[in-house]
Amino acid sequence: MKKHTLRALQLAVTAGILAWIFYDPKMRAQIPAALRRADPRWIALGVLISGLDQIANIVRWWIFLRVQKIDVPLARAAAVFMIGVFFNLFLPGSISGDVVKVLYLAREFHRQKAAVFLTVAVDRLIGLFILVPFALVVTVVRFRWLSQTPVARTLLWLLIAFMAGVVLVIAASFAIAGFGMIDKLPARFPGRARLSRFVEAYQLFGRAWPQTLLGLALSAPILFTFFATWWCAARAFGAEVSLADIFSIMPVVTVITSFPISFSGLGVREELFKNLLGDLAGIPAEVAVLISLTGFAIYVFWSLVGAAIYACSPPFSSRTKSEKAAGLDP
Secondary structure, eight states, X not given: OHHHHHHHHHHHHHHHHHHHHTTOHHHHHHHHHHHHTOOHHHHHHHHHHHHHXXXXXXXXHHHHHHHTXXXXXXXXXXXXXXXXXXHHTTSSSTTHHHXXXXXXXXXXXXXXXXXXXXXXXXXXXXXXXXXXHHHHHHHHHTHHHHTSXXXXXXXXXXXXXXXXXXXXXXXXXXXXXXXXXXXXXOTTOTTXXXXXXXXXXXXHHHHTHXXXXXXXXXXXXXXXXXXXXXXXXXXXXXXXXXXXXXXXXXXXXXXXXXXXXXXXXXXXXXXXXXXXXXXXXXXXHHHHHHHHHHHHHHHHHHHHHHHHHHHHSOSSOOOOHHHHHTTOXX
């Protein structure tokens, strides 16, 4: 019931915000002309860049699987990853695809369920290691530009609060791992078992530091190709917006849409683009909305690739009779 309620609320929020955005008849009248002026070559480039983003994400996750001694072929890791991208499109929350990836590989690697979960968790954590410093630099360098209006200033402070929270959580987890504090926590301490797994993961990834550094290095192109996809969408509609402007607003957009407010961030993302690009870069409302929708459509394209893989592949690998007899149930 909770999941259905959340999904209903998300759909209601999405419909409400989109209705609010397209309520302006002047903006609706200008959308067809903006669409006719769109350059499909820039959209194709956006699809290509987004594809490079998916490839880098796959390789990074596969590296972390190898660190955790999960011997899965790169092709299988790519298939499971893309299936996760597909499910992330419509399941509640921004980490739903991660849950699907864990379920798939946990069925295939029965005795390494915790390790599979940790690869996904560390993959997300490493991504934050790049996003937070990048957002910090953007905040410092372009603070005045991002604070031109009350709405933009509020969104900027929400980003700052998010970064501060992430830094505190990461610092606390490292302190627990580094000083052996996990053993001093009471046995009934909430989340103690999960913290213990993270401590083990930190130690394992610390010993495999070359692979960890490679995964960290891949996080930069992952972040930049993701942001560049929306810049390509902006160029497709002839928007006079610089790469720096897109890269400045995208941390805010990424953080806000990561919360399960609406269906895949739809509606919320368009309102953010309309406000930020409109107020800060002088982009017309209809163009800003189309930029957002085009960037999302490129993401949907790769989600449909995941859907095709899901349709053509077995959902889970079957257990053998010997495994069942041995009691190796997931």
